[in-house]
Amino acid sequence: MTSCTDPSSPGTRPSLWRHRAWSDVTEYRVPSTRSRTSEVVLGCLRSVSVAGADLFGARHAAFEDEARALPDELAAGGSLVEETVFTVLLARRPGGAQ
Template identity: 50%
Template sequence: MPDPVLLDLGTGTGHVPRALLPVLHRPVRIDLVDVNESMLEAARAALEPVRGACTVDVFSGAAHTFAPAAPGLAPTLITCCRSFHWMSRPEVLSMADRVAAPHAVVEIMGGGSLWTHKADWTAALRELIQTYLGEDRRAGTRSTYAGPGRSYGDDLAGSAFKQVTEHSFPVARAWRPQDVLGYLRTTSFARRALFADRHDEFEAAALQLLQDHARGGVLKEDAVFTVLLARRPGGDA
């Protein structure tokens, strides 16, 4: 089997490829895709100390428009985390079928959101956000969130990568209050732009709330991280 080529869609600041690097077998190339150029540069910088001998390249644009930089660079592993919700999923999976190696694996993963997590501190935080932004969960400056019309498993089953297995992993996270504020700035439901000139006010209130709920300076989240692995029928991955 050829050495791995990783394609990470909606890479953000590069957490997925950075987490995968220790377990990939001699990756020769990593392609990072995002619509946000500043996040792409942050991802490239985060990977620089740990990438070893592999090439890291960035592609600025919608995930479904990605094309390999040159022949022979077909990805063997295509990953996408929570951002899959916001993508044109059928078009993304069609793109994956066009560009991926015959034995490639598509990996869709996610661990939920602090908006939906059931704990006293997340419920209080959600209520605080709602006092500023309204009852509905925001999804950008002008719209609200709607759940996916069908499951990601169904999306994959309707694509070329219809051989799907699901794996669930319990995850215990410990958040510092300041880390939660940093996370919120990256979300669609509590990003800075939604609050206009009240963002500093919101963050001060949120920090106080989180500090009041923290035990020993820590907020606990018991979550489940779900990984969908999809292959073309008969694919040898």
């Protein structure tokens, strides 16, 4: 399964959790390498509202052609490789409160 989520979204920041009742926050960072095809990259683009087909009207096909060109060029017939860090936040309330 491929995720298209933004790792910088507010829910992923430990500092925000610490300001709430979850003061005992541990962050685990796991380096990861993943490969994606150009088609998967384009699929992620399709999943965000700013790239919705209805926003482009008659130009949508041209937009998708342009959006596909760069990943296709960079992948050179293969996959695009992304070096990333998978972050897990483990949050607990102090004193075992629920």
